[in-house]
Amino acid sequence: MRAPFRIIFEQRSETPRYLSGFVPLVSVLAALLAGAIFLMATGYSVSETYSNMLQDGFFSSRGLTDTLGLSTVLICMGISAAFAFQMNLYNIGGEGQGYLGMIGGAWAGLALGPHLPSVVMIPALLLIGAAAGAAWIFIPAFVRARLGTSEIVTTLLLTYIGASLVNHFIYTPNSYFRAPDVVFPMGRTVADSAKLTAIGSTRMYPTFFLVVVLAVFLYWVVKRTEFGYRIQVIADSPRAAQYAGMNARRTTMQVMLISGALAGFGGATLIVGEFGKLDPGITMLGYGYAGIVIAALARNNFAAIIVSGILFSGLRVGGDKLQITTDTPIHIGVMLQGAILLFALGGEAFRRYKIRAVRMQAVTQ
Amino acid sequence: MKKFWKLAATAAAASLIVAACGGSDSASDTTSAPAAKTDLKVAVVYIGTTEDKGWSYQHEQGILQLEQELGLEVKRVENIKDDATSEATFEQLAADGYQLIFATSFGYGTPMARVATKNPEACMQWATGAKFLLTKAGGGEYADFDALPTNMGTYFGAAEEARYLSGIAAGKATKNGKIGYVAAFPIPEVLRGINAFTLGARSVNPEATVQVTWTKTWFDPTLEKQASESLLDAGVDVLGMHQDTTAPGVAAQAKGAKWVGYNSDAAEAAPEAWLTAPTWNWGPFYVKTAKAVAAGTCPTDEAYGTMADGMVTLGSFGKSVAADTQSMIEEKKAAIIDGSFAPFTGPINKQDGSAWLKAGEKAELGFLLGDMTFFVEGVVGSAKG
Numbered sequence: 001m002r003a004p005f006r007i008i009f010e011q012r013s014e015t016p017r018y019l020s021g022f023v024p025l026v027s028v029l030a031a032l033l034a035g036a037i038f039l040m041a042t043g044y045s046v047s048e049t050y051s052n053m054l055q056d057g058f059f060s061s062r063g064l065t066d067t068l069g070l071s072t073v074l075i076c077m078g079i080s081a082a083f084a085f086q087m088n089l090y091n092i093g094g095e096g097q098g099y100l101g102m103i104g105g106a107w108a109g110l111a112l113g114p115h116l117p118s119v120v121m122i123p124a125l126l127l128i129g130a131a132a133g134a135a136w137i138f139i140p141a142f143v144r145a146r147l148g149t150s151e152i153v154t155t156l157l158l159t160y161i162g163a164s165l166v167n168h169f170i171y172t173p174n175s176y177f178r179a180p181d182v183v184f185p186m187g188r189t190v191a192d193s194a195k196l197t198a199i200g201s202t203r204m205y206p207t208f209f210l211v212v213v214l215a216v217f218l219y220w221v222v223k224r225t226e227f228g229y230r231i232q233v234i235a236d237s238p239r240a241a242q243y244a245g246m247n248a249r250r251t252t253m254q255v256m257l258i259s260g261a262l263a264g265f266g267g268a269t270l271i272v273g274e275f276g277k278l279d280p281g282i283t284m285l286g287y288g289y290a291g292i293v294i295a296a297l298a299r300n301n302f303a304a305i306i307v308s309g310i311l312f313s314g315l316r317v318g319g320d321k322l323q324i325t326t327d328t329p330i331h332i333g334v335m336l337q338g339a340i341l342l343f344a345l346g347g348e349a350f351r352r353y354k355i356r357a358v359r360m361q362a363v364t365q
Numbered sequence: 366m367k368k369f370w371k372l373a374a375t376a377a378a379a380s381l382i383v384a385a386c387g388g389s390d391s392a393s394d395t396t397s398a399p400a401a402k403t404d405l406k407v408a409v410v411y412i413g414t415t416e417d418k419g420w421s422y423q424h425e426q427g428i429l430q431l432e433q434e435l436g437l438e439v440k441r442v443e444n445i446k447d448d449a450t451s452e453a454t455f456e457q458l459a460a461d462g463y464q465l466i467f468a469t470s471f472g473y474g475t476p477m478a479r480v481a482t483k484n485p486e487a488c489m490q491w492a493t494g495a496k497f498l499l500t501k502a503g504g505g506e507y508a509d510f511d512a513l514p515t516n517m518g519t520y521f522g523a524a525e526e527a528r529y530l531s532g533i534a535a536g537k538a539t540k541n542g543k544i545g546y547v548a549a550f551p552i553p554e555v556l557r558g559i560n561a562f563t564l565g566a567r568s569v570n571p572e573a574t575v576q577v578t579w580t581k582t583w584f585d586p587t588l589e590k591q592a593s594e595s596l597l598d599a600g601v602d603v604l605g606m607h608q609d610t611t612a613p614g615v616a617a618q619a620k621g622a623k624w625v626g627y628n629s630d631a632a633e634a635a636p637e638a639w640l641t642a643p644t645w646n647w648g649p650f651y652v653k654t655a656k657a658v659a660a661g662t663c664p665t666d667e668a669y670g671t672m673a674d675g676m677v678t679l680g681s682f683g684k685s686v687a688a689d690t691q692s693m694i695e696e697k698k699a700a701i702i703d704g705s706f707a708p709f710t711g712p713i714n715k716q717d718g719s720a721w722l723k724a725g726e727k728a729e730l731g732f733l734l735g736d737m738t739f740f741v742e743g744v745v746g747s748a749k750g
Contacts, residue, residue, distance in 0.1 A: 062460060066453050171550065171581060173749055179504020184471055184552055188504045201483065203452060274449040276506065281448025281472060317453065323442055324457050330414070330443045 009353040019351050024297075027347030031340040038335065044328050052325045053336065057318025065202035067314040072208040072273070073098075075309035076266030077291025079215050080133075082300040084151075084259035086222065087235045089144070091256060093155025094263035095288025096162030097133035101267025103166065104132025106177055106190060106278035109271055113191025121193045126207075126268045133264015134257045136162060141256035145249040151256065163283040170280045177278045187277030196272045205273040212306055214262075219302035231255060263288060297344055315340060405659045407431070408440040408463040410454060412447050412470040413584065419609040419628045420583070424469045424492070426629075427647030434652050435659075447472025452479055459484035465658045467651065468492060474499055475506060481514035488663035490654060493554075494519035495734070496667060516663045520650055522670030522677045524554075525561035525733070526701050527643030529708035530679050530694050531605070531625045532565020534640040535573075537690045538623045539566075539603045542573045545596030546605040547613045549583050551750035553737040555607045558643075560741045561708045562605050562625070567743050569693070576601060577746035584609040590616050597622055603640070614638055623685065630680040639683035641694075646678045669730070673702045709733065716740040716748070 036046045056063045077094050084091035091097075108128040113121055140154035169177040171185045179188045196205050222228035234241040234248050241248055266287065271277070294312050298304035319333035349355070415425035421443075428439050440463065445451050447470040455477050458466050468477050469492045478499050481489040499505040499513055507513050535544050544566055548555050563575045576599065578592045589608045593616035596604065605625040606613045614635035617624040624635055626642030650670060657664050670676020679698060682691050700706035711722030716739060722728060740748045 056457070062456070070450075167581070171750065173551075179498070184498070184554075185550060186472070186498075186504060189501075189506050203456070270449075274452065276449070277504075279448050279472075281446055281450075284446055285448075285450065320453070321457050324408075324440065324454065324461060334444075 005357045005359060008356055008358055009349070010356065012352060012354055015351050023347045023351045024344060027343045028340060030347075031336075031343035034343070035336045035339050038339075039332070042332070044326070044332065048326055049322065049328060049332065049336075053315075053318040053322055053333070055318075056321040056325055057314035057316075062202070063314070063317060063321075065199070065204040067310060067317045068208050069198075069202065069204035069274070070317060071310045071313035072205065072211050072269055073266045073287050074290055074294055074313050075211050075215055075306055076269060077263060077288050078294035078298065078305040078309045079218055079291075079302055080259050080262035080266065080288075081291045082295035082298065082302060082305055083218065083262060084256055085295055086300045087231050087252070087255050089252065089256055089259070090152045091137065091140075091155050091259045092152055092292055093137065093140070093159045093162075093288070094259070094266075094291045095286065096155070096159030097136045097260045097263035098267035098288045099159075099162040099166050099282060100132040100136040101129035101264030102270055102275070102278055102282055103169065103177070103267075104264065105129035105268030105271035106187065109190025109194030109276075110176070110188060113194040116193060118193045121191075122196060122272055125190075125194050125272060126265055129268020129271065130261040130265040133267065134261040136264070137256050137260030141253050141260070144256065145252040159288070166278065166283055167280050169278060179277075187275075187279050189277045190271060194272060195276050198274075203274060205269070207269040207273060211266075211269070214265075215302045215306050222302065227254075263291070266291075293341060293345070296348075312341075405435070405437055405465060405655060406440070406461075406463045407437060407465045407467075407655055408442060408458045409467040410445050410451070410458075410469065410473065411441065411443045412445065412472075413609075414443045415441065417584070417609060418611060418631055418634070421469065423629045423645045424467075424647050427645075427649075427651045428467075430648030431651040431655055435655055437655075445473075449476055452476035455480040455489075456483075459487045464488060465655055465663075466490065467654075468494075478505075478507070478514055478517060481517045485514075485516055487516065488654075488658045489514070489517040490664075491517065491519045493521050494667075497735075515665060518654075518663070518665045518668065520654075520668040520670070522645065523672070524643050524645075524677055525557045525708055526672045527677050527679045528558045528561035529565035530698055530701075531641050531643050532562035532567075533569050533694050533697065534682070534686055534690060535562065535603045535605055535623070535625050536566030536568065536570035537687070538640055538685065539570065539573055539601075541600065541602055542570060543599075543601045544573055544575045544603045544605060545593070545599070545601035546575050546577045546607075547589055547592045547596065548577050548579055548607045550581060551579060551748060553733070553735060556740065556748055557733055557737045558607050559605075559744060560737065563741055563743045564708055564713065569690075573743065575605070575744050577740075577744060579746075579750045580608065581750070582608075586610045586612040589613055593617060594620075604638075611635065623683075626680065632681055632683060636683070637685075640686055641682050642680040644678045644680045646675055649675050672698065673704070714742040716742055716744055718742060 039046045039049055057067055058064055080094045105125050105128060108125040136158060140151045143149040144151045169175050170187060177187055179186050198205055230246050230251055234246060234251055238248055290312060294305060294308045297308040315337050319337040322328050322333035323330045409428050411421045413421045415421050432439055442454055445454050451473050459480055465488045467490045471493045474491050474494045477489050477491055496513055496519060497503040500507050500509055546559055548559060559577060566573045566575060576596060578596055580588045580592050582588055589610055589612040593604055593613040597620045603623045604613050604617045606627055611631045611634035614624040614626055618635035618638035622638060623640050624638035625640050628645060630644055632639040654664055697706060707727050709728035711726040712724045713722045715721045
């Protein structure tokens with residue numbers, strides 16, 4: 001039997017303004033609705049689950065500060081991804097560049113920490129982490145700029161090598177990064193001068209404000225500087241840029257290196273923050289991959305990334321705590337987190353395409 | 366919240382009085398008022414899920430016993446990564462008024478200690494932990510032992526005792542004298558197990574060797590299977606393991622080899638291959654600790670359980686384990702329990718043939734825990750990983 005209708009997607013030449021705000025809102029509501037059906041079917045209270053998730057993620061002082069604390073690294077990964085994406089450079093290896101930032105930051109904290117006061121040490125550590133992240137994307141950037149090699153493949157593969165490097169530094173006997181004479185392979189805590197103290201009794205570090213300022217600064221760079229203008233022109237039309245005498249190769253290198261540096265910076269914030277040491281656990285957390293989603297949700301808008309980063313973070317914090325504050329098992333929280341993200345990203349289709357149902361005969365003629 | 370604390374305080378006071386009247390542990394077991402106990406809020410944090418049929422599953426069995434004996438409901442928190450991010454979990458639990466929190470993975474130590482310092486009213490217990498590792502000298506954050514939180518204890522046990530016994534079963538089962546061992550990380554805990562297992566095997570089969578393969582993971586069914594197959598291809602006919610899953614058992618059974626498991630009594634995973642396994646029995650520790658906390662004291666020592674106190678046990682025997690082998694193992698087990706025998710008793714040579722322990726000399730516990738960084742004679746492979 002043939003369906004009498006066919007669904008067709010028509011690309012919109014221009015997205016109507018009202019859809020930009022409307023679609024994400026409806027997407028999240030649809031996700032909550034789908035989650036509610038699931039909760040009811042499995043016998044958990046919808047209102048209790050949702051109110052707890054919101055409260056633990058946003059509307060309690062602990063929830064909010066936990067969310068802002070986690071969002072620090074997530075926003076960093078988001079702006080890292082978006083900085084490359086805006087020029088159609090798909091750096092999906094922010095994850096690996098983040099590992100390198102952590103390695104570089106841990107090295108700085110261990111090697112330089114004992115000799116430097118905090119005011120010098122903290123910025124130095126963050127910059128060394130950023131440099132390590134940039135170094136990790138150098139080869140993908142170079143071969144992309146010179147030979148046009150797909151950066152999607154190279155940055156992703158280097159992420160696995162980065163993970164192996166982290167493991168190597170922790171599991172190798174007598175490694176510089178490893179705590180000495182202990183029974184279990186784990187990182188050595190950096191010097192006190194290389195660690196920030198959390199704000200009050202929260203788990204949020206001052207790096208949050210630094211990262212927010214960084215995102216706003218990048219917003220300004222992209223919208224208001226010649227460099228930002230060049231990125232937009234090359235992204236929109238490489239040929240037009242060529243005619244205008246813009247050096248696309250050099251800009252590709254610059255943009256990718258900055259993207260890598262931002263991810264490395266994110267990794268280094270974990271060293272001055274809650275980790276305080278190189279920890280192989282980082283390879284399980286997926287902050288860099290989350291950054292891709294955060295950038296996509298914000299459509300590569302740096303100011304919007306602050307918002308999407310905080311929302312994503314709150315979703316994770318609230319969802320993770322759900323099993324503590326309610327009787328739901330861990331799977332419910334994970335399922336709701338996934339559903340909301342999937343719907344939010346899926347909603348993009350409605351923004352970009354006009355979706356119509358057409359009578360079959362009309363198309364098959 | 367206020368009301369809760371009033372209740373909890375009353376309950377704690379009541380149980381203190383009961384405990385004081387009881388005088389000894391065994392007496393308080395029978396005289397404590399159940400009402401006082403049920404008010405205790407207990408939580409346990411798992412790195413995986415309670416259905417893993419290995420490490421977390423075995424802890425869950427202990428938690429179930431705790432629930433049953435004390436008539437309370439324990440809050441389970443599953444799938445929590447054991448790195449710095451776990452701090453949020455412990456903090457939430459402390460904020461929600463949980464008075465006793467068990468953390469069942471090594472990496473929870475530092476985050477748990479941070480939360481313990483901030484919440485002196487909560488009692489924290491860290492499985493597989495060691496306080497030394499929280500101090501600066503051990504790579505941690507605290508200046509020294511005196512700076513550590515005073516409401517945190519650790520617990521683990523002498524699996525090496527059961528490893529030795531399971532080694533006897535392996536030594537008897539091998540036909541060609543070649544035993545394999547799928548091992549996670551080259552750290553003292555694992556090396557201790559391999560060495561005890563090898564000593565057990567060679568006590569009944571002096572020519573037997575134990576070939577070790579490292580996976581560098583606790584939990585990875587695919588890698589565990591591959592490592593097992595590479596050993597089986599190299600000709601071993603019995604497999605031992607220090608891993609979280611039953612994948613080595615399944616691999617052994619497929620090749621007609623025998624298998625010594627770990628963590629839980631998982632004979633049903635590979636019934637043909639199953640010999641036995643060193644297993645954990647966390648229940649008595651959980652019950653004892655909860656009772657102590659209900660009575661107002663947080664145990665802060667570094668508990669190290671044994672076969673004698675029942676924390677370490679030996680699993681059931683597979684059908685291929687002969688009756689005389691079983692009775693031989695039971696005999697050794699009795700000797701371990703009454704203290705007349707310890708697995709690490711000389712003469713024992715190191716892997717290269719040099720002497721480690723002289724005849725009759727026993728290894729010190731401290732040495733076994735922190736300094737066992739080598740293999741004994743009979744192990745094939747590198748102790749460096």
